[in-house]
Each structure stands twice: as C-alpha cells, then as structure tokens.
Amino acid sequence: MIDTHAHLYAEEFDTDRNAMLQRAQSVGVTKIVLPNVDSASLQRMLKLESEQSGFCYAAIGVHPTSIGPGYEDELAMVEQELKRRNSSDPAGPAIAPYIAIGEIGTDLYWDKSFVHQQQKAFACQLQWSLDYHLPVIIHVRDSFDATFEVLQDFKGRGLRGVFHSFTGTAAQAYTINEFGTFYLGVNGIVTFKNSGLRDELIQLSPEKLLLETDAPYLSPVPYRGKRNESSYLALIAGKLAEVYSLTTDEIVRITTQNANSLFNFK
Numbered sequence: 593m594i595d596t597h598a599h600l601y602a603e604e605f606d607t608d609r610n611a612m613l614q615r616a617q618s619v620g621v622t623k624i625v626l627p628n629v630d631s632a633s634l635q636r637m638l639k640l641e642s643e644q645s646g647f648c649y650a651a652i653g654v655h656p657t658s659i660g661p662g663y664e665d666e667l668a669m670v671e672q673e674l675k676r677r678n679s680s681d682p683a684g685p686a687i688a689p690y691i692a693i694g695e696i697g698t699d700l701y702w703d704k705s706f707v708h709q710q711q712k713a714f715a716c717q718l719q720w721s722l723d724y725h726l727p728v729i730i731h732v733r734d735s736f737d738a739t740f741e742v743l744q745d746f747k748g749r750g751l752r753g754v755f756h757s758f759t760g761t762a763a764q765a766y767t768i769n770e771f772g773t774f775y776l777g778v779n780g781i782v783t784f785k786n787s788g789l790r791d792e793l794i795q796l797s798p799e800k801l802l803l804e805t806d807a808p809y810l811s812p813v814p815y816r817g818k819r820n821e822s823s824y825l826a827l828i829a830g831k832l833a834e835v836y837s838l839t840t841d842e843i844v845r846i847t848t849q850n851a852n853s854l855f856n857f858k
C-alpha cells in the first residue's frame with residue numbers, strides 16, 4: 593500500500609515517529625508521500641525524507657491556508673526548492689527530485705479573506721507543475737468553485753494529479769476530469785458513519801482512487817478523533833473493498849498501481 597498523503601514530520605509524531613513508521617511497514621505500507629505545508633514545515637519534512645529515503649518521498653508546495661500577506665515569499669521558497677532539486681543539471685551533483693507539487697489549492701473553510709491570493713498562488717504552482725513535468729496534490733475545502741475557476745485556464749494543457757481528501761460528489765469528480773488526468777484521494781472519512789462519500793464513490797471506478805491517511809488528521813473508525821498514522825491505511829483499504837464488493841487485496845493492487853503511475857514510482 594502507498595500512503596499518498598501524510599504529514600508524518602508533524603510534531604504530533606516527535607515522541608514515537610520510528611515506532612509509528614515500523615507499524616506502517618508491518619501492515620504493508622511500502623511508500624509514503626509527504627506533502628509540504630509552507631516554509632515553516634520545510635526543514636522538518638526534508639529531515640524525515642532523508643532519514644527515511646526510499647520509504648518517504650517529499651512534495652513541494654505551499655498550502656492554501658498558509659497564503660496570506662507576504663505569500664510571495666512562500667512562492668519564492670517553492671520556486672527555489674524546485675530549482676535546487678528538479679532542474680536537471682547533468683554536470684551538477686545528483687539530487688533526488690521532488691516527486692510532486694503539493695499541497696496546493698484553495699480553502700475557504702477557515703478564512704475567505706485571501707481567496708484571490710489563494711487563487712493566484714494556486715495558478716502559479718499549477719504552471720510550475722507543467723514546467724517541471726510534475727503531478728499536483730490539490731487541497732479543496734468548501735471551495736470547489738474557486739478551484740474550478742483557476743483550473744479552467746489550464747484545460748487541455750496536460751495537468752496530472754490528485755484531489756486529496758476527496759469529499760465531493762460523483763458529478764464533481766467528473767467535472768474534475770475535464771481539467772486533466774486526476775485521481776481522488778480517499779482517507780478515513782470513507783469510514784465515518786454519517787459520510788455520504790461511499791454513495792458517491794460507488795458511482796466511480798476504483799481505477800480513479802488513491803489511498804491516503806492525511807495523518808495526523810482524519811483518523812478512520814475506530815480511531816476517529818485520535819491521532820492518525822499511516823498503519824491505519826489498511827482500515828481505509830478494507831472499507832473501500834466493502835464499498836466495491838472487492839477483496840482488500842484487489843483494492844490494494846489497483847490503488848498501488850494508480851499511485852505508482854501518478855508519482856512515477858518504480
């Protein structure tokens with residue numbers, strides 16, 4: 593299994609990070625994607641990535657909730673990091689490139705006052721994903737319209753990525769795929785008792801889905817409300833198996849193949 597979205601560099605794991613990573617490996621998690629938040633999270637993320645090389649893979653971007661006054665400095669950090677690791681200079685030292693741009697997008701749940709700046713930063717980072725041939729990890733919260741408005745300008749230009757923590761409708765999933773080739777990231781929300789997500793997913797193919805935890809957030813049942821971790825990915829795979837009347841092994845095989853193809857894992 594591949595956990596395609598986990599903030600395992602967060603302080604929440606400072607006391608038991610290695611044990612937590614061991615638990616993930618013992619249930620069959622083979623790779624973990626670490627999405628960046630902003631310049632404050634960057635060094636923590638890079639440290640974990642280098643300690644867990646071959647297991648944890650970093651993406652670079654600035655999260656919409658970190659877009660405020662001075663957001664240009666955050667974008668400059670992203671651009672600098674892309675230049676540092678993703679500009680192929682055959683004469684320079686070999687550095688592992690970032691595997692994606694993320695997480696980026698819009699979020700109008702916490703604060704609506706920076707919506708235009710969020711959209712500008714989103715568009716700028718989408719353009720870099722095309723320039724650097726990288727997939728994007730998109731965050732949307734209460735903001736499908738604001739997100740679609742930006743994506744409209746990128747129609748037909750070859751965007752690839754994932755709408756992480758997808759909680760939209762099947763109709764929105766179809767709209768998303770008019771803007772490019774997109775997977776939907778499914779996390780613990782699919783296990784929540786009152787979630788309408790299962791009824792939407794059943795109308796979509798598992799060939800479109802990725803597994804993710806979004807740890808330390810959004811723990812699946814029976815850990816809802818507690819700290820999330822990558823080993824709980826198995827519970828999400830199990831619930832999807834139930835939704836599609838497939839075996840957990842089949843869900844794992846399909847979603848792993850999807851993640852390998854999106855992030856270019858060998």
Ligand SMILES: [Zn+2]
Nearest residue numbers: 597627695806
């Ligand atoms: Zn996230």
